[in-house]
Amino acid sequence: MSKIIQVGMADFKMATAPDKLITAGLGSCIGICLYDKVIKLGSLTHIMLPSSSQAKNASNEAKFADTGLKLAIREMEKNGAQASRLLAKIAGGAQMFKFSGESDIMKIGERNSVAVKENLQLHRIKLLSSDTGGNYGRTIIFDPETGDLLVKTIGHGERII
């Protein structure tokens, strides 16, 4: 029996096929999916913020793009994955609210996707596909068997990236 493993806000989980990973309701947050095709091991990190460097409290590594990615690579390597084989898919980074005279803080979604891409490059992990931006939420289901990432939305369709 395959399981679907829930990943919460600022949370990190791993799954081996045929199990799948799900995170519901990504807004400005980003779901970073990494997988190693050879051993069919996948991980999903639900990050909230671009960087841990300015945080008062950075104890939860999965909360930030930089530490979240490091955490994912480290944990996957512990479970037999090879960093050089890792591939990535990402989704999220929307801007849910619009204000007049937007401040930087409201553009967290955009800053998150930039930070995630930068960090992936830093670790030389190839980004296969991404579905970011917009002004709507996403629920994503990641299948380490095929590497398919299913993106569901309310009123903006469903797609596999």
Added chain:
Amino acid sequence: MVYDFSELSGIQLDILREIGNIGSGNAATALAQLLNAKIDMNVPQVNILPFAEVPDLVGGADLHVVGLFLVATGSAPASILFLLPVDKACLLVDMLMGKEWGKTNPSNLSDMDISALMELGNIICATYLNALAMFTQLDFRPSVPALGIDMAGAILNSVLAQFGAVADHVLVLETEFKRGDQEIVGHFFLLPEPGSLDVILASLGVSL
């Protein structure tokens, strides 16, 4: 400085709870006046929750909700988020616009419906803020609310992300408004900016 709700002592929490109680009481009164109907209210549940548990409280990260978000500036800047399920929000629109019960279609809201929701959110959030201002004698200047209609998780994490750098917990008030046998459950989130919690507590005479 106090950054996170989890650092507060029992008495400080009790006081914040009491403000929440009064705030939602005022909001229910405002709602009753607006709808010209008798609105009952339960004593609100007050919770301090870690971010990760918040979506479950409101019915799951996937739930289709209406979120009203406003920012209050002043000496203790804070944000308020009011969330309610989209089907319940539609009932409120029905009441407000004098439409037949269940007439508003959640998947096809008109501009008028959205404008009605904004106004409701504005009133509910502002009355809540008034209670806080009255107690603390601090000045809160609310912005025009922003409206989001989408998955609960998506709305929540966009708002919580702003506070994620300093905090891991949020103060949630669960309020239940009733009109007849129709329950309309909404959730208030109070999100003080870094440092604001100190100012609020000091003004209430319960600083650390």
